[in-house]
Amino acid sequence: MSSTFFLLRLLLIFSAFAISDARLAKRSAPPPQTLVIPVRQDENQIYSVMVNMSSNPSPQSFSFALTTSTGITTVAGADCDSCGGVPSYNPSASSSAQQLPQTQNVTTLNGTASGTLVRENCGLLQSNGSAWSYPNQTVTVASQSASFFSPGVSGMIGVGMAPFADTPAANWLARNPAQPTFSFGMALNKPSNFSADGGVLHWLQPDQSFYEGDIAWKPMIAADASAPSNMSSWFVEMDAWAVSGGTSSFNISQSGTQLLTFLDPFYGSIVFPQSAARAIYADIPGASKHATSAFAHSWKLPCDSKFRLTVTFGSLSTSLDQSALVVKQADGLCVGTIQEWIDASATEYLLGSPFIAVLYLIFSYSQSGDGTMGVAARAPTRDTLSRAAIVGVVLGTIAVVALLFITGFLAYSVWQRRAKKSHMRKQSKTGITPFTSVSESTSSRYSLRQQQNATYSSQAGLLDAPSNPTSPDWRATLLSAETNTFAGGTTFENGSHSGHGYYRTEVGSSSPGLIELDSPPPYVVPHSPPPVPLVPLRKARGG
Template identity: 65%
Template sequence: MLFAFLFAFCYCLSVLAAVSGARITKRTVTPPQTLVIPVSRDENQVYSVMVNMSSNPSPQSFAFAISTSTAITTVAGSSCNSCGGVPSYNPSISSSVQQSTKSQNVSTMNGVASGTLVQENCGLIQRNGSAWLYPNQTVTVANQATSFFSPGVSGMIGMGLAPFEDSPAQNWLLHNPTQLAFSYGIALDPPSSSNSSGSGGELHWLQPDQSFHEGEVTWKSMLAANATNPSNMSSWYVEMDAWSATGSSGFNVTQSGTQLLTFLDPLYADIVFPQGAARSIYANIPGASKHSTSAFAHAWKLPCDSRFSVAVTFGSFSTSLDQSALVVKQADGVCVGILQEWIDQTSTEYLLGSPFIAGLYLIFSYAQNGQGTMGVAARSSKNNRLSPAVIAGVVLGTLAVLALIVIAAVLVYFAWLRRSPTSHKRKVSKSEITPFTDISDSSPSRDSRQRDHIGRRTWLAPNTPDSPDWATTLLSDRSSPNSNTFPGGTTYSESRSSQQYYNNADGNVNSTTSLIQLDTPPPYVNTTTPPPVPLLPLRKTRRLL
């Protein structure tokens, strides 16, 4: 019985030690810091980032369009005559390229490009000007293309889910095996209604920026699309829970309860619904009609004063766009709807492009095993980051205020100098009198009083053998006590240069104010003693007796 008890006791101790040891050895992985990647927007409303290629001291730098529907990276090659004349990549002048005999076709809904594959060291340009390096990136160097490249944009950086082995995400995860996921956030500026270029927002690389969104983030699993199905327009989809459309005419169209496969990609400046869904909306807008057809969708023409909105729901998150974003007036004065319908009537997917993405904060997260998750959240109405234009305005305004202060100070200084100097100076007497003069003649026959240069009577104390020289015993010869007695107090000395200290006949120390400013005899004069020796008037022709 005792043996069984001891066995059980030892077993419990071993379990507690194992649990304690597990707690001690548990490691916490520090998440990476957020890297800010600036995004530009061109006249065609294409959102792009800057990417360096090669490890040369002067790498080749290009604008790459952002795409989240694929993980493939593509660049126009120097031998491509059908790439629209955009700046092109030349592998022959790169010191870090690894050539390959493989080729690849890259398709988007706008066009197609094809070329050979290379491995190249790349760098994503950050806001501070430095590059986030990701080596051995697989790149398709296009030698021919059809409607693939936008003017000034030389390629496309794929930030999607598949093929995962070709994505920058897997490249980083391989070099950081302790990290649980590769994540980034997208905060786009809205497209321009006048099709002008400008700032396109920011990418928050490796770690989303929480200051750019508010409320809860709704997460959706990214479902991998069948890569062998050519009708799939993205490598992944998420399930949208519902959508609805309402208008000023009183209509309300909604759909929910079915599988609404959706992908979000800033590469496209459109919102595309299946034909049945799009037509149910435009059928309720008076004056709406078919207008034009692109490579993948039909657009609708509608009155410029149309009033309607479209809302989408992902879990607990819901957002909507109204006519200010859904209706665009073209250069010819015709108003068209951003919401379009697929040409293929069998297509059932939903595309939410840059007009929709610009109204929210979008997050993508990829795990080590390649599984992806997409998060959506409400865009923060304010964040603590100022745009470069605002920063420049603040700096220039501050410099202008400082310049005005300096100018005002200079003007005040010169105005002060122009004032009459006599108002600031003491009028000096023509005959200066030395207040303390050694009197060698102390004859008692002289008058004990004398008049000063303005007629007042002054009294001087005599030199006696029992007292110090009154003319040289000053306050400055005696140390003044420090008036601060608390620790840490600031020491200061009180100036009392207008006083003299002397000894009485009884040995006590007294003080008086400046001797030449007294009109009456000072209180220390003893009338029983012989009268003091007067100070003889000083004149230029006077000789000492």
């Protein structure tokens, strides 16, 4: 008896250790790494991600709108004639598609879609070009729809809370039982018609560098699925809201009551209950009811309206001013981002993409399907580059500088060769000495002139004796530094033109002019043979 009792106690001890080790192993599972999922936005400001469907070597790839209101994934089927002609999914072309017998209706605030269910191996495209795989995803293949699909957007990926079994979160948690939660962060860019960059999702693990300050955590409250008036599968409680500003400096606020709110980037507006929205626009001069969408009324208002919306979750308060609350349309008309529900009984609040774009949202789901939403302030945009980008910029700069240096060196070399060739002359075959450069010094020109004078003096005896007293001695006339007695000329003082011969002549009644001569007058030598004309110089070929 005692031995049996001892064995039972020993088994209990070992069981306790085994359970403790299992719990320790479960708690000590390392957290997953952050995967970056790029988000795009189209001209209709629909935020979407790329999803591959099928395990085929060439999967079918589609753009799926991002929604947090539901956990259902929907795609346009190949036989859907009412899906707007968007690229469609063909299950028969996939080797991994599993047809299910059920059908499903999917409803958004804008429209509806319905079709059969399949299980398919899917992949969420990452920023590095690879895909995060999640097999056996339940997908509604739409065979008919009404105002559900946008141009170029073939489906909708639901990352909301319910139905939880159909979500990528439940799929991943089932394959990773040691992980306590599935989490992702959402950092969206502001709605824009000019940029396709919609931001990023930080899949499996939020990125702390994208937010600052404390996170306001709010439990996600499951909505009553049987109530047809529910716009979302979950809500959180907003603590307060306030709108202030305008020419009358009005201030409208609400707090202290249950303000059920859901946040979904699928919608590009902020929707309040009718009483709250009408109280806001009543204090904005010139505001009036404008148009009605499938679920809300909008207001038109002066484009210079100035007011501010502040929303509070826990200790975090976030504001939007008129730059986000007043939107100018293509026709020049300005409308308010804040709208009111068509349903007068609706008391919930919707914060769409204009509000989400100024926050960092964190969605976390446990193994049991319970959800928690975190709201944090976005960190300021950093003008920093990654290490690889910095290296690329440095190397590119060095390459450009090197190219400019080489180009400049080559250009300088070519210029030098051309300049050298322009100052160099080939020696003539006739042996003619080149003329002295004009850049010679004054002393060199003076020495040359002395040599010319000596030459002229040695040839003076070749001339006839001056029988005519009026005929000048050209040596005395031309080389005289003081006067000129050339026939037909007048006396000219040469005080400022030393070393040059000048003659003042008068022709008819014209004004006197100066003629400068650097060589002797062309007198003819008597009894000498006629001059032989020079042969024109020819440029050597090939030179």
